[in-house]
Amino acid sequence: MKRAPSPLSLVLAGCLSLGALLSASAASKPKAKAAEAKGGPGLPAPDYLPEDARALLRKKMARHGQDARDLMFSVTLLRYDVARATAERIAAEPRIDRPQAGSEDEPAAFLPERFFVLQDEVRRRAQAVAAAAGKKDDAALSESYGLLVQTCVSCHSVYLKRE
Template sequence: MKHTGSKVPFAIAGLLAAASFLLASAAEPPKSGKPSAPAAPKAKAPADARETPGLPAPDYLPEAARTLLRKKMDRHGLDAKELMFGVTLLRYDVAQGAAQRIASEPRLVRPAPGSEDDLNVALPERFFVLQDEARLRAQAVAAAAGKHDDRALAESYGLLVQTCVSCHSVYLKRQ
């Protein structure tokens, strides 16, 4: 049987799944049946660590813009996690629903000429390009999940993840 196409999307999906399962299993309490000692209190995270889970706040954005983006990205992050599990575990209905929510999220509009006071002016143009690309790729994931096409699901999900990583890079580094 001849294989064509790249194996990169499959590798990305596999790595993401493995990382998620390792993180989830590390977070589970021991199952020894013995009561465990109370956990030590967690140190309070610095304010910047709460900006976006796992994604530091970029210096170039004003606080008002970071606050607006944080709300949007928190919802987006929950959908992305659900999508990852839906795709990885071939839960087509879960994957399709999460992909559809990502595709239909309200998008940030590009700043209009003369709108130098808008918060969106601080974001680089590439951010808006990737936002549009993510929408199209999420639609492709939803379509593949709706057809129960495992190969197309893995490939479209891999492409969506590439867009996500690129967008996060642009957000952090203002490329």
């Protein structure tokens, strides 16, 4: 007759597994930090933008990446309140103003016009995600989130390729 494992052995096995998992996770964090210091995991720096323009964008996007991850998880897991709050935060982010005539030295002057169009589109689409999350409308939430991500990818493409 085969013996069933005791509760103590199951707890020990679980603790050992969890310890190994946490240890592996902790070991990978320095590698992730090193990758970030070398320019990853974010977008690479495009050649056409001077450093002061890239610094302006880095400042604007500092919280943007975390918001994007939070929104992805909250929409996917149907955490409506978190999705709504995160989408509202994205929609309320300060925008980079279009450069004025004669301001060719401003960092924003180096950005293509399409960047500013997409910046406005992100705001509208994030508002749509927030509204769908507020209504707990799963179909509208997934559709509006998909459109928002489409805008994000377009904006990143413009940033990298200056379309």
